[in-house]
Amino acid sequence: MPAVIVLGAQWGDEGKGKATDQLGQRTDVVVKFNGGNNAGHTVVVDGEKYALHLLPAGILSKGVTPLIGNGVVVDLSVLFDEMEQISARGVDCSKLKISAAAHIIPPYNRLVDNASEKLLGDKQIGTTGRGIGPTYADKMNRIGIRIQDLFDPPTLEQKVRSALAQKNPLLESVGMETLDPEEVTRELLSYADRVRPMVVDASLLVNDALDEGKTVLFEGGQATMLDIDHGTYPFVTSSNPTAGGALTGTGVGPTRIDRVVGVAKAYTTRVGEGPFPTELTDEVGDELRKRGGEFGVTTGRPRRTGWFDAVVVRYASRVNGLTDLCLTKLDVLTGYDTIPVCVAYEVNGQRLDEMPMNQSDFEAATPIYEEMPGWSDDISGVRTFEDLPQKAQEYVLRLEELSKCRISSIGVGAGREAIIVRHAL
Ligand code: GDP
Ligand code: IMO
Ligand code: MG
Numbered sequence: 001m002p003a004v005i006v007l008g009a010q011w012g013d014e015g016k017g018k019a020t021d022q023l024g025q026r027t028d029v030v031v032k033f034n035g036g037n038n039a040g041h042t043v044v045v046d047g048e049k050y051a052l053h054l055l056p057a058g059i060l061s062k063g064v065t066p067l068i069g070n071g072v073v074v075d076l077s078v079l080f081d082e083m084e085q086i087s088a089r090g091v092d093c094s095k096l097k098i099s100a101a102a103h104i105i106p107p108y109n110r111l112v113d114n115a116s117e118k119l120l121g122d123k124q125i126g127t128t129g130r131g132i133g134p135t136y137a138d139k140m141n142r143i144g145i146r147i148q149d150l151f152d153p154p155t156l157e158q159k160v161r162s163a164l165a166q167k168n169p170l171l172e173s174v175g176m177e178t179l180d181p182e183e184v185t186r187e188l189l190s191y192a193d194r195v196r197p198m199v200v201d202a203s204l205l206v207n208d209a210l211d212e213g214k215t216v217l218f219e220g221g222q223a224t225m226l227d228i229d230h231g232t233y234p235f236v237t238s239s240n241p242t243a244g245g246a247l248t249g250t251g252v253g254p255t256r257i258d259r260v261v262g263v264a265k266a267y268t269t270r271v272g273e274g275p276f277p278t279e280l281t282d283e284v285g286d287e288l289r290k291r292g293g294e295f296g297v298t299t300g301r302p303r304r305t306g307w308f309d310a311v312v313v314r315y316a317s318r319v320n321g322l323t324d325l326c327l328t329k330l331d332v333l334t335g336y337d338t339i340p341v342c343v344a345y346e347v348n349g350q351r352l353d354e355m356p357m358n359q360s361d362f363e364a365a366t367p368i369y370e371e372m373p374g375w376s377d378d379i380s381g382v383r384t385f386e387d388l389p390q391k392a393q394e395y396v397l398r399l400e401e402l403s404k405c406r407i408s409s410i411g412v413g414a415g416r417e418a419i420i421v422r423h424a425l
Helices: 016-024 076-088 107-123 132-141 147-151 153-173 181-189 192-198 202-211 243-248 283-292 310-320 359-364 390-403
Strands: 003-008 029-032 041-045 048-052 065-068 097-099 216-219 259-265 268-270 304-306 324-328 338-347 350-352 366-373 407-411 419-421
Touching (some): 016 041, 016 216, 016 259, 016 324, 048 076, 097 192, 097 202, 107 132, 107 181, 202 216, 259 310, 310 390, 338 390, 366 390, 390 407
Parallel strands (some): 003 259, 029 065, 065 097, 259 324, 324 407
Antiparallel strands (some): 041 048, 338 350, 338 366, 407 419
């Protein structure tokens, strides 16, 4: 498996961290290509739980070079806090590398994120408040600050000044504190010496590794339905968590990619605002949240819960050109008599088998369900597909058929080892 992209096929928190860690044990480089510390990737190794935000999940595997690609937005204070915390638990962070072209989340963009949400009022996105959107907006607007700017103080200060000329009036308009360019520059420069040894040309590193026959894993943050182009806009994040983002976010060409693995839960969750056709807003949804432990790793917010939406995962298969699906949290569904699966939508009296083209149609979509029989035996110790209860096998096979992508692995617990591999990558 020379070059493998791992990405979210739903609305995030599918278990990408665990999937990356699992594959990462056989990988040379793990590179993050999008997002920032809006992500929360959980990995459980020998009962020890690690919640990673900016660091690639590959950092937990010995011998891996963890890399932060140009497509990531980096909050330097968070990066160093996370490195300190994880080092204190015995994890080696000394091999971490970071692209010179990655953008920095300057302190003012956390404030701007909150100010923008305030201005949206009841139409707010429900962002993580980490400054992600404003930092990608600055990148597109060509007023962003990059890692390499830390090593050119006069240019850095000039860039901070230009950005603050736009940001301060906005902050003032919502009664928030304004920031002083010199102070911001000083704060950013305080990280320069620590960042310097980590900085690389990430595109060169990844391409060289592939040329040498090494394996590279591209770890996505967020997910397809949160993609700025292909997600439920405007209720999305501000990057491209889809497969194309892995290319632009690291500097490799499409011809280099061997596998694209979508990670999907055996049901669905979503954090933040926006449409979610299979959402369960009643006690059934509460029960699913409780069973699945569906509370955000980053913000602690309760996740919205619902049944598996095959239209969404089929869409993710198409948009990303998925070669494989990793189905997670099948164990959470043990104990239901029947399990509804959304196979299509009804929109304004018409059946739709594919994702509606228009956001307003998606908002109006109601799920058409097929009822699958459930199973009651504990499956958390099962390690082969054939050992799963018959009904659980049928559930997986039906999801595979509906998703139009083979299900190569199945998660049956949070631990690194709690996985059934049907097709090795
Ligand atoms: P990510 O953002 O996609 O990496 O996912 P999160 O870490 O935010 O959320 C996934 C949660 O499910 C974490 O608490 C994982 O430890 C947990 N998890 C992952 N796979 C499985 C699984 O197969 N079964 C169970 N029960 N938990 C899982
Ligand atoms: P991982 O990588 C789930 C959601 C936020 C909000 C929207 C925009 O752990 O799967 P942002 O702060 O990015 O501008 O917020 O996107 N969101 C996530 N939801 N998992 C994530 O990451 C998310 N990252 C952002 O809740 O609705
Ligand atoms: Mg998460």
